[in-house]
Amino acid sequence: MRDWAEIRTWRRETRAALLSRRTALSRAERDSLRDRVADLVWRQVPELRAARLGFYWPFKAEIDLRQLVRDCIAAGASAALPVVTAKAQPMEFWAWRPRAKLDRGIWNIPIPAERRVVQPTALLVPLVGFDAAGYRLGYGGGYYDRTLAALPSRPLTIAVGCELGRLSTIHPQPHDIPMDAVVTEEGIAWFRRHGRPLAQGGRADAAAGGGAYASPACAMAQADPAYFGYLPRLEVLDLLNRLFEAERAGARAVQAMAREAADADRGAALREIARDEARFCAMLSRQIGRLDGTPSRATGAFYDKIMALDGEAARLDLLDRGQGWVVRKLREALPRIADDALHAELRDMLAVHERNIARCAGL
Numbered sequence: 001m002r003d004w005a006e007i008r009t010w011r012r013e014t015r016a017a018l019l020s021r022r023t024a025l026s027r028a029e030r031d032s033l034r035d036r037v038a039d040l041v042w043r044q045v046p047e048l049r050a051a052r053l054g055f056y057w058p059f060k061a062e063i064d065l066r067q068l069v070r071d072c073i074a075a076g077a078s079a080a081l082p083v084v085t086a087k088a089q090p091m092e093f094w095a096w097r098p099r100a101k102l103d104r105g106i107w108n109i110p111i112p113a114e115r116r117v118v119q120p121t122a123l124l125v126p127l128v129g130f131d132a133a134g135y136r137l138g139y140g141g142g143y144y145d146r147t148l149a150a151l152p153s154r155p156l157t158i159a160v161g162c163e164l165g166r167l168s169t170i171h172p173q174p175h176d177i178p179m180d181a182v183v184t185e186e187g188i189a190w191f192r193r194h195g196r197p198l199a200q201g202g203r204a205d206a207a208a209g210g211g212a213y214a215s216p217a218c219a220m221a222q223a224d225p226a227y228f229g230y231l232p233r234l235e236v237l238d239l240l241n242r243l244f245e246a247e248r249a250g251a252r253a254v255q256a257m258a259r260e261a262a263d264a265d266r267g268a269a270l271r272e273i274a275r276d277e278a279r280f281c282a283m284l285s286r287q288i289g290r291l292d293g294t295p296s297r298a299t300g301a302f303y304d305k306i307m308a309l310d311g312e313a314a315r316l317d318l319l320d321r322g323q324g325w326v327v328r329k330l331r332e333a334l335p336r337i338a339d340d341a342l343h344a345e346l347r348d349m350l351a352v353h354e355r356n357i358a359r360c361a362g363l
Contacts, residue, residue, distance in 0.1 A: 007171045015137060018128050018165050023061045025162075030061060033162055036185040038068040044188050045158065045181075047122070049075035050334040050347060054093045054120035054155065057081060057110045062126045063160050069124075070098055076347055080118045083111045084143060090150040091143050092117050120155045121335045125179065127161035131169045134159075134178040134191030148177045156180055156193070156335065230338035237293040239333055242300075243326065243349075244284040249300035250322055251277035253307060257315055266312075273319075273356050280349050287342050320360045326353050 025033070041048065049072050058064040069079050080093035084106040095116040105111035125144055129137035136159045138144060148157065159179040163186050170176070180192045191197070231239070254274040261267035285295040306318050330350040337343045 004173065007173070011137060011170065012140065014167070015128050015140060018137075019060060021164050022128075022162055025061065030063075033185045034064050037063050037160060037183055038065055040183055040188055041065070041068060041124075041158070041160075042071065045156075047156070047335045048072050049077050050343065051077050051122035051156070052118055052120045052331060053077050053079045054082060054123040055079060056124065056126045056160075059107065059109050059126070063162070065124055065160065073098065076351075078118070080120055081111055082143070082147070083115075088142070088146070090147040093120050094118070119151065119153070121332065122156040123158065125157060125159045127159045127165060127182070129165040129167045129170060130159060130161060130179075130182045131167045131172075133169070133172070134180070134182060134189070135170045135172045135176055136179055136182070137165070137167065137170045142175065145175055145177045158183055158188075160184075231333065231336045233291060236337065236339075236342070237288060237291055239329070240284050240288050240291075240293070241296040243329065244281060244288065245296050245298050245300040246302060246322070246326060247277050247281045247284060248298075249303035250274075250319075250326075251281060252299065253303045253315075254319065256307060257312070257319070261312065269359060273359065276352050276356060280352075283345050283349070287345065291339075291342075316360055320357060323353050323357045323360065327357065 051072070053069060053072055055065060055069045056062065058066070069077075073079055079096050081096045082091040083094050085092055092115075094112040094114070095118050096112050101113040102110040103113045125136065127136040127138060131137075136144075148154065157180045159182045161182065161184055163184040166184075172178070178191060181188050181190045183189075251274050254270050254277060258267045258270035258274060261270055288295045302318075302322050306315050306322070309315050309318060327350060330346055330353070334343065334346055334350065337346060
């Protein structure tokens with residue numbers, strides 16, 4: 001088929017047939033599919049546990065991964081739900097947490113009651129059908145394709161469905177955006193990483209007949225981490241040194257603010273924050289050395305900027321923004337850090353900075 005009108009008719013009929021088969025599954029069959037898919041994703045995609053994770057509220061017998069998302073949140077992730085804000089436009093992702101108040105969105109699918117827009121670093125995307133090149137057949141609205149095309153950076157995108165949705169091809173068109181991976185109850189097939197095709201010999205090579213299920217862990221361990229979308233060593237070192245310079249500047253600035261604080265309680269709180277900054281300077285220096293890098297001797301410009309301000313209120317505001325910069329950098333980087341030891345220490349650094357932002361708000 002080459003004519004779009006013909007392909008569109010075929011997709012509509014195929015979609016209806018696949019949905020009919022899926023909704024005919026028994027509750028026990030659906031529960032079994034859910035458990036197998038959730039276990040696969042939990043074990044084989046551990047970076048989701050530190051991601052800003054966009055997911056879907058189950059609809060029309062889709063595989064329900066809400067408990068998996070709750071488990072990821074408990075491990076350190078944050079989550080968001082897709083929201084259609086205008087017809088035929090990219091979706092927004094609104095922050096979600098367990099037991100949060102929900103409203104009804106398009107097709108009566110629950111959405112967060114509060115609009116707090118976030119940009120996910122990873123997505124779990126529902127599918128109706130899929131093919132051997134990682135293309136997804138959805139519901140026909142094109143919302144995920146528009147959204148992925150509009151995002152400033154491509155998240156890790158994993159389509160979720162049943163093996164009964166496997167097709168030889170969906171007859172992809174220029175507007176169709178392929179997934180990084182497709183997971184069904186039979187396994188995870190990897191095609192790309194953050195939109196980039198995997199090189200031949202990777203976990204799955206779409207060009208070579210792709211869609212092979214994930215290779216054993218021993219083969220994965222032999223690959224360059226950058227191959228799977230993780231930051232290469234030099235980029236990790238650059239990130240760590242930028243954070244190191246910022247933390248050094250922050251430690252000096254907060255120590256000075258603590259000495260000049262008019263209020264004793266405020267001074268004590270600032271000294272605690274300065275100790276945190278100094279602790280992370282030591283951690284970053286140690287990790288840079290462990291990765292055979294050279295710790296920077298520079299102090300970030302933040303120190304001069306904060307000390308040039310008059311008044312505690314203005315300095316506290318800039319301190320809050322500086323802590324926010326560190327939080328953003330860590331949230332962006334954590335899903336792409338392959339080293340477990342470094343990942344754990346950066347997660348701790350993120351948690352402490354988030355706590356200190358809340359502390360600054362109360363000073």
